[in-house]
Amino acid sequence: MLNASLKQLSALLAQKKLSSVELTQFHLDRVARFNPELNAFLTVDAERSLAQARAADALIAAGKAQPLTGIPLAHKDIFCAKGWRTTCGSKMLANFVSPYDAHVVEQLNAAGAVILGKTNMDEFAMGSSSETGFWGPVKNPWDPARVAGGSSGGSAAAVAARMAPAAIGTDTGGSIRQPAALTGISGLKPTYGVVSRYGMIAYASSLDQGGPMAKSAEDLALMLNVMAGFDARDSTSLERPAEDYTRALEVSATDSDKPLAGLRIGVPKEYFGDGLAVDVAVAVEAALAQFEKLGAKRVAISLPNSGLSVPAYYVIAPAEASSNLSRFDGVRYGYRAPEYGDLADMYRKTRAQGFGAEVKRRILIGTYVLSHGYYDAYYLKAQKIRRLIARDFTQAYKQCDLIMGPTSPSVAFGLDSMLSDPVQMYLLDIYTTAANLAGLPAMSIPCGFGEGGLPVGLQLVGDYFAEGKMLRAAHQYQLATDWHLRQPAGTE
Numbered sequence: 001m002l003n004a005s006l007k008q009l010s011a012l013l014a015q016k017k018l019s020s021v022e023l024t025q026f027h028l029d030r031v032a033r034f035n036p037e038l039n040a041f042l043t044v045d046a047e048r049s050l051a052q053a054r055a056a057d058a059l060i061a062a063g064k065a066q067p068l069t070g071i072p073l074a075h076k077d078i079f080c081a082k083g084w085r086t087t088c089g090s091k092m093l094a095n096f097v098s099p100y101d102a103h104v105v106e107q108l109n110a111a112g113a114v115i116l117g118k119t120n121m122d123e124f125a126m127g128s129s130s131e132t133g134f135w136g137p138v139k140n141p142w143d144p145a146r147v148a149g150g151s152s153g154g155s156a157a158a159v160a161a162r163m164a165p166a167a168i169g170t171d172t173g174g175s176i177r178q179p180a181a182l183t184g185i186s187g188l189k190p191t192y193g194v195v196s197r198y199g200m201i202a203y204a205s206s207l208d209q210g211g212p213m214a215k216s217a218e219d220l221a222l223m224l225n226v227m228a229g230f231d232a233r234d235s236t237s238l239e240r241p242a243e244d245y246t247r248a249l250e251v252s253a254t255d256s257d258k259p260l261a262g263l264r265i266g267v268p269k270e271y272f273g274d275g276l277a278v279d280v281a282v283a284v285e286a287a288l289a290q291f292e293k294l295g296a297k298r299v300a301i302s303l304p305n306s307g308l309s310v311p312a313y314y315v316i317a318p319a320e321a322s323s324n325l326s327r328f329d330g331v332r333y334g335y336r337a338p339e340y341g342d343l344a345d346m347y348r349k350t351r352a353q354g355f356g357a358e359v360k361r362r363i364l365i366g367t368y369v370l371s372h373g374y375y376d377a378y379y380l381k382a383q384k385i386r387r388l389i390a391r392d393f394t395q396a397y398k399q400c401d402l403i404m405g406p407t408s409p410s411v412a413f414g415l416d417s418m419l420s421d422p423v424q425m426y427l428l429d430i431y432t433t434a435a436n437l438a439g440l441p442a443m444s445i446p447c448g449f450g451e452g453g454l455p456v457g458l459q460l461v462g463d464y465f466a467e468g469k470m471l472r473a474a475h476q477y478q479l480a481t482d483w484h485l486r487q488p489a490g491t492e
């Protein structure tokens with residue numbers, strides 16, 4: 001059961017060999033067992049989850065089941081879910097119970113999926129280690145002395161430790177892919193606009209995208225089918241015909257030993273330079289060789305502006321964050337300082353007490369780069385670089401179908417080892433931020449182990465709307481390998 005795919009679980013539910021109540025209880029028990037150490041879940045509400053499971057069982061009994069009906073999923077605590085405490089990892093929202101559902105949550109609920117709980121994260125999704133949240137760090141199931149990555153580290157750890165069959169996360173600069181890589185699971189950030197941001201607490205609106213986190217590409221496809229779709233309440237949501245991503249996984253039987261024949265994989269030289277740990281390089285190299293065995297062709301490419309993606313990202317993301325986070329003022333939501341003088345003093349004290357250090361740092365940077373006199377020098381320049389980065393990809397996709405490389409420059413690092421050096425932490429996003437700046441779909445899949453027996457992730461970046469192509473390549477790789485089925489010792 002621990003390694004069952006969502007499709008297999010769905011079949012067991014359909015055949016009545018298992019009920020959603022049993023499946024949900026099984027995972028709640030695992031949360032009770034592993035969460036005290038891993039700190040992956042912030043809120044569990046067994047009654048609420050089991051009520052949803054009972055409703056799912058009724059749907060199944062009535063013959064009205066859809067593919068995710070009855071499957072419990074862990075939700076990153078950035079998604080508003082009606083009646084659930086939704087904190088975004090912040091003291092600012094410590095007591096906020098959402099009065100409504102995010103679009104993604106609505107879609108999953110309508111499909112009959114069960115909310116298993118809300119997962120831990122970096123505060124307001126700012127971070128690469130899931131250590132900046134108000135409730136303390138998420139620990140990596142492969143080695144609890146290490147981070148699980150961030151900011152969707154709770155969702156990643158929940159899936160890696162098999163506390164949840166799958167989860168949802170968000171990715172502004174790598175927050176689905178990097179924790180997926182560091183915990184040995186699969187994660188996908190869709191093309192910007194494919195998944196609605198309505199009800200997803202905003203960090204940097206032009207970069208934020210929700211997406212699935214699961215054990216395999218096949219599971220991701222099933223989830224994306226439900227999560228994607230037009231929503232008029234998000235002005236950047238794209239209106240396009242629905243795709244069945246599970247159909248994209250299939251290849252015709254005639255090319256069974258070279259299922260990826262004809263696929264051109266672009267390997268950017270900039271992704272294999274200084275700063276990439278040797279153990280990660282070795283595992284990624286082996287994965288590329290495996291793709292060649294499956295029939296794909298390797299093409300050397302260049303993304304000349306890669307080195308500028310972190311600096312551009314760390315101007316644009318904080319700029320948007322400084323604006324988005326102005327809504328947390330002690331008036332409308334969540335925390336308000338218990339003692340204050342006039343209104344300005346109330347704002348000041350509320351924000352001083354409610355936000356953590358990393359969030360304050362981002363608000364200061366964002367306010368600075370947007371201020372008169374610095375706007376042209378920083379914000380405008382970063383926007384120009386963003387355009388150049390997107391153009392690099394457009395050029396590259398004339399030569400290749402998918403781009404592959406490492407997701408993270410190193411395996412999971414020690415808890416507390418980077419917190420005092422924010423710039424060092426920002427540099428970990430070197431391979432992931434470009435896809436967000438360009439709005440491209442990207443994913444990470446496990447491709448081996450490095451130093452300390454810790455998982456290594458392979459990143460795939462596609463052209464706009466190439467989710468199906470990426471998922472097919474990843475699925476064919478996972479049919480030929482078993483990295484994605486490895487499980488941390490002690491979580492059996």
Ligand code: GLN
Nearest residue numbers: 125126127172173174175
């Ligand atoms: N590590 C990046 C940041 O801190 C990305 C976070 C994210 O994708 N939410 O902004």
